[in-house]
Amino acid sequence: MSTPLVLVHGGAGDVPEASRAAHAEGCRLAALAGGKILSTGGSVIDAVTAAVAVLEDNPAYNAGVGCALTRSGRVSLDTAIMCGKTRDAAGLAALDAFPNPVKIARKMLHAPEVLLVGQPASEWAERNGFNRVPEDELTTEAARLQWHRVVDQGESPNFAGGTVGAVARDADGNLAAATSTGGTMGKQSGRVGDSPLIGAGTYADEVCAVSATGVGEAFMRSVFAARLSDAVRFGKEPGEALQVMLERVRDFFDGVGGAILITPDSDPHAFWTTVGMSHGWWTPDENGKGI
C-alpha cells in the first residue's frame, strides 16, 4: 500500500515578497482539490486535473487566468497530462483562450492523437464541448503590465513565469502528472515549450511522475522528465536524481527552473535552481500544505 499524495507547483522563479503568501495558499488549495478527488475514490488522472484546474483559475499563476502573452500580445496555451500505469498521454499546444486547458487534455486522453497544435487543436476542443472565451477574460492587469515591460521596454521575461503542474499517487501506487502554462512572456508566436511535450515537461510511468517549470528550451533539449525517470529507474535516489538533473539543465543547457517528483513510495520531492518555487501537497494526514 502507498500513501495517497498530491503534489503541485506554481512555477519556479522569483515571486515578489508581497505575493508569496498568496502563491503558497493557491498551491495548498490546489493540492487539497486533488486530495478530495483521491479521498472520494477518484483516479490519479482526475486528481491532477482538478489540482491543475484550480491553479489555472487562480490569477496568480501563468496558466489559464493570468497567463503570459506572445510577443504580439495574444494568448497561446500549452498543456499535457499522462497516466503512469497505461502511459496514456495527451497534450495541446498553441491553444487559443480556453479557461482550463488541462480539462481539454484530460478529455483528449480518449483520442488517438497524443499532441494537437495550433488552430486545429482549438477546433478539436470546441468540437469536444469546450468553449473559447475572449482573450481579455484570461488576461490580468499584472500580465499586461509585465508584457509591456518585456516587449516595449526590453526587460528579461520572468523565464519561469509561474507554469503550474501536479503529480498524484493513489493507495495502489498509481501515478499521474499534468502541467499547464501560458509559456514565456513575450514569446515568439507558435513557440511551444516543454510543458505539453511528453518526457520533456510532463511525464509519468510506473517509476515516477514529474512536472517541470522553467526555461522550456533547456528542458526540451535535455528531455528532462523522461531522463529523470530513467535515472531513478537505473538506481539513483529520487531526490538526488531530481537535484542533479536540474543542476545539469542549469549548467549544461543554460536554463534554470524547477520540478516536482514522486515515486510509488517516495516522499514528495520539489527542487529548483531559481530563487524559489511555490508548491504544496496533500496527504490523508495533512489537509493541504503550501510553501
Added chain:
Amino acid sequence: MSTPLVLVHGGAGDVPEASRAAHAEGCRLAALAGGKILSTGGSVIDAVTAAVAVLEDNPAYNAGVGCALTRSGRVSLDTAIMCGKTRDAAGLAALDAFPNPVKIARKMLHAPEVLLVGQPASEWAERNGFNRVPEDELTTEAARLQWHRVVDQGESPNFAGGTVGAVARDADGNLAAATSTGGTMGKQSGRVGDSPLIGAGTYADEVCAVSATGVGEAFMRSVFAARLSDAVRFGKEPGEALQVMLERVRDFFDGVGGAILITPDSDPHAFWTTVGMSHGWWTPDENGKGI
C-alpha cells in the same frame, strides 16, 4: 578516431515488391549525399541535413515531395534536427508546403526556440528565406490515391508511411540526427507525431544518435529516442537496446515501427518491427549501400 558514417532510413512499413529497389537506391543516394559533406570537411549537422533533403526530394518517401495528407487533404509537415555535442535542437510541426523542411530546421538551430508549430512556424520560415510552394507540387498521384483509399474507403493508413531520417558521425565521434515526415496518411489536422519532438522520434547526444519511424503516438508515449540513449548510457549493447526498445514499443505501446542508431564507435544499427524498413549508409570505404 571514429569511422565517419552516414546512416539513413526511408520509413518502416511494407513497401510493395515493385518499389523496393527504388526505395533502396534512394537511401543509397541520400547516404552518399551526406557522405560527400563529411568527406569534404563538413559537419555532421550539414551531413544529416543533406541526406534528409535528398530523401525529401524523392517522391518515393513520405516527406517533402510525396508526403502524406491530412484528413482534409492538406499538407502538414513535421521535422527536427539535433546536434549531439552541443544538444542544439530545432523542430517545426504542422508546417505548410515547403519543399525541404529539414533545411528550415537546420536554419532554426540559430534561433532561441526549439519547437515552432502551425501557421507561425510557416511564417518564421518565410521570414528566414524559405518559400512556400503550392501543395500540389508536393502531392504525388500515389499519395492522392492512397489518401482516397484511407479517407473515402476506410483503408488503414500505412502506419509507418515512409518517414525519412538520417544520423551521422564524424572522425571525432560527433553525432547528429534529423527526421522529416508528412505524418500519418489521413491524420487529424493539427496532429503532431514523434518526428519533430526531441527525444521522441529524433535525438542525438554524446552517447548515440537516433531517428525513428512508425506509429508516432507509441514512440511519443514511450519517449523512444531519449530512453534508447539512456539504455545505452546505462550499459546496454546498442543493437540489443534498439531491438528491445522497438519490441517494447510494439508490445506495450501497440505501435510498430523502426529506427536507426549509431554511437561514437558502433556499426550502423537498423531494426524494425514492420515487414521492412528501407535504409542505407555511407562510410569512407563504401560508396553508399542501400537496402
